[in-house]
Amino acid sequence: MSTAVAATPAAAVTNGEEKTRHQEVGHKSLLQSDALYQYILETSVYPREPPAMKELRDITAKHPWNLMTTSADEGQFLSMLLKLIGAKNTMEIGVYTGYSLLATALALPEDGKILAMDVNRENYELGLPVIQKAGVAHKIDFREGPALPLLDQLVEDPSFHGSYDFIFVDADKDNYLNYHKRILDLVKVGGVIGYDNTLWNGSVVAPPDAPMRKYVRYYRDFVLELNKALAADERIEICQLPVGDGITLCRRVK
Ligand code: SAM
Ligand code: CA
Numbered sequence: 001m002s003t004a005v006a007a008t009p010a011a012a013v014t015n016g017e018e019k020t021r022h023q024e025v026g027h028k029s030l031l032q033s034d035a036l037y038q039y040i041l042e043t044s045v046y047p048r049e050p051p052a053m054k055e056l057r058d059i060t061a062k063h064p065w066n067l068m069t070t071s072a073d074e075g076q077f078l079s080m081l082l083k084l085i086g087a088k089n090t091m092e093i094g095v096y097t098g099y100s101l102l103a104t105a106l107a108l109p110e111d112g113k114i115l116a117m118d119v120n121r122e123n124y125e126l127g128l129p130v131i132q133k134a135g136v137a138h139k140i141d142f143r144e145g146p147a148l149p150l151l152d153q154l155v156e157d158p159s160f161h162g163s164y165d166f167i168f169v170d171a172d173k174d175n176y177l178n179y180h181k182r183i184l185d186l187v188k189v190g191g192v193i194g195y196d197n198t199l200w201n202g203s204v205v206a207p208p209d210a211p212m213r214k215y216v217r218y219y220r221d222f223v224l225e226l227n228k229a230l231a232a233d234e235r236i237e238i239c240q241l242p243v244g245d246g247i248t249l250c251r252r253v254k
Pocket of ligand 1: 069070094099100147172175
């Protein structure tokens with residue numbers, strides 16, 4: 001079906017738009033056709049995006065590192081997932097300005113909790129007024145600093161074992177496997193971990209000598225290693241989805 005669409009003159013025009021659309025903030029898709037992605041955004045995502053999330057998306061668009069933000073369709077996906085699994089106690093590693101954090105905070109019940117970690121407080125504080133205005137800041141416990149030592153502290157305390165319903169990992173990709181070793185103890189059996197960017201800009205299938213931005217090339221091997229390790233890990237069931245830049249859901253079964 002997509003081949004037939006790609007052969008039409010209309011798709012050629014669409015292809016002409018692709019370059020600019022892919023540079024839009026939060027415009028992240030691995031779909032072949034940009035028009036299809038735009039269709040999803042305009043039909044199902046933007047009309048249902050909570051006003052606070054739209055406001056945070058607009059603020060983030062003006063920030064120089066805006067490429068890091070979670071896309072609106074992924075925000076909607078996370079929100080749906082959290083509600084489907086009835087998540088209450090959650091963790092987020094990698095907050096930036098807080099788009100996925102706000103999606104989570106809005107999706108959790110009134111007494112829901114998010115332990116949120118980031119080395120950078122300044123970016124979190126850029127989005128914080130929007131989170132406060134939305135009335136969900138009380139669900140967030142933000143910790144500034146590298147995630148690994150904090151996870152080590154949590155793992156040392158048995159009362160945290162198996163206590164998280166959902167953990168979203170969206171930080172330094174070279175540490176994902178280190179995070180995995182720790183958070184697997186912290187998520188409950190039946191709980192879910194989401195590893196973000198597991199298709200890493202599509203670079204997971206690029207030949208080694210393909211031109212790539214420096215940071216894409218650097219993290220690529222770590223993402224490849226993570227994907228193999230997750231596929232071989234019998235303590236989890238996995239599902240890798242082409243949402244955003246790829247998200248791998250891991251359901252702890254042991
Ligand atoms: N989830 C965010 C959103 O929806 O906008 C995007 C997160 S961004 C892709 C990655 C974040 O990870 C950055 O804000 C960065 O400061 C943070 N980070 C990088 N290394 C980290 C570390 N070792 N520990 C905690 N956070 C880290
Ligand atoms: Ca991400």
